[in-house]
Amino acid sequence: xxxxxxxxxxxxxxxxxxxxxxxxxxxxxxxxxxxxxxxxxxxxxxxxxxxxxxxxxxxxxxxxxxxxxxxxxxxxxxxxxxxxxxxxxxxxxxxxxxxxxxxxxxxxxxxxxxxxxxxxxxxxxxxxxxxxxxxxxxxxxxxxxxxxxxxxxxxxxxxxxxxxxxxxxxxxxxxxxxxxxxxxxxxxxxxxxxxxxxxxxxxxxxxxxxxxxxxxxxxxxxxxxxxxxxxxxxxxxxxxxxxxxxxxxxxxxxxxxxxx
Numbered sequence: 001x002x003x004x005x006x007x008x009x010x011x012x013x014x015x016x017x018x019x020x021x022x023x024x025x026x027x028x029x030x031x032x033x034x035x036x037x038x039x040x041x042x043x044x045x046x047x048x049x050x051x052x053x054x055x056x057x058x059x060x061x062x063x064x065x066x067x068x069x070x071x072x073x074x075x076x077x078x079x080x081x082x083x084x085x086x087x088x089x090x091x092x093x094x095x096x097x098x099x100x101x102x103x104x105x106x107x108x109x110x111x112x113x114x115x116x117x118x119x120x121x122x123x124x125x126x127x128x129x130x131x132x133x134x135x136x137x138x139x140x141x142x143x144x145x146x147x148x149x150x151x152x153x154x155x156x157x158x159x160x161x162x163x164x165x166x167x168x169x170x171x172x173x174x175x176x177x178x179x180x181x182x183x184x185x186x187x188x189x190x191x192x193x194x195x196x197x198x199x200x201x202x203x204x205x206x207x208x209x210x211x212x213x214x215x216x217x218x219x220x221x222x223x224x225x226x227x228x229x230x231x232x233x234x235x236x237x238x239x240x241x242x243x244x245x246x247x248x249x250x251x252x253x254x255x256x257x258x259x260x
Contacts, residue, residue, distance in 0.1 A: 027168030032081045035149045035167065037131035037217070038210055040077040041065060041116075042091075047083055050150045050209025051076065051116065052217050053130045057095075058250050059116040061208035062220050062237065063103040066114045071097050076118060079127035081165045083151055090128075095119040098249050100242070107185045112222040112237045115249055131210060131217045136243040138216075144172045146193050146213045148221060148234075152206030170195055170211075170234070178233045182225045189241045191219050194233035211236045 032038070039059055041049040049065035059076055071094055080089040095118060100111040122128055140146065149167040170193035178192030179185075186192065193211065211219030219236030239246070 027166040029164050030081075030149060030167040032079060032127045032165060035147075035165065035210070035212070036079070036125075036127050036129035038149050038165070040080070040083060040151060041208060042075045042077055043070060043073060045075075047077075047151050049207050050152075050221065052210045052220070053078065053122060053128065054133060054217070054246070054250060055130055056121040056124065057118045059118065060217070060220065060239075060246065060250075061114050061116060062222055063099045063112045063114040064109070064222075065208040066097055066099055066116070068097075068099075071116075074116070076116065078122055079125065083163045090123070092118040092120060092122070100245060107187055109190075109223045109235070110185070110187050111189055111242070113220060113242050113245070115246070131212070132215060133243060133246065134213075134216050134218055134240040136240055138218075138240050140172050140191065140213050140218050142172055142174050144213060146170050146172055146211050146218065148193070148206065148209065148211050148219075150206035150209040150221065152209075168195065172213075173233055178235065181231070181233055182235060184225070186235060189238050190222065190235050191238045192233040192235050193219070194231065 037053045039051045039053060040047045041051050041061060049061060051059040051061035051065075054060050074094045076092045076094065077083075077089045078092070094116050097114060097116050099114045102111040103113070104110065124130075147167055147169055149165060151162045151165060173192050173194055175186045175190065175192060191211075206221050209221045210217050211221065217239050219239060222235050222237045224234035225232055
């Protein structure tokens, strides 16, 4: 069992070599009622990634959060602010999943998106709600304020997830500026956001979680060069660019069973 845990953590942490989420560095504690679409994706009871509810049985997350050999043991936890509040949480097993076929194929971290189908339906409440999706042409304007939330680490160089849900305000920057700062490929399937001189950011264990703009899921926490570095942007999967893929596959049954 220790070997299995090591494999999972190695996969997720490797994807964070350039990651974005310091567990919401320089952010604030918040409540699930303010972000009722966010879920905790857990393995053996431990949080390792976030995800967003888009229907009563479908979660969108980052592809690098999904390890095919282990996904049948994942649990999706909805409706909680504090990860230790197990009495108030509802856990769902994963019935099936799909990773984008072009993920990490030609350009590292490109098409970083996956869908999880739950084995039973979510019960909506003030703590559990789906988030709206943007149209494929609905791009977030440069300079717009966006919000990311998660249970990631809250200090640089930490490897411990936050027990309490946190959020952070960031600003969208254009991809050309982002490219010059991160010095890695930034494609049309990516958008960038920064905390500027404040060092606000997202990082370890925030991966897969939402980037929100006016209550719409515009991004998925993907990667970045370090965490909490002043003026260094984080890079997020663009939901608008991949909206057609979501529409095609979120309702199809032609995805891989996690129960085989």
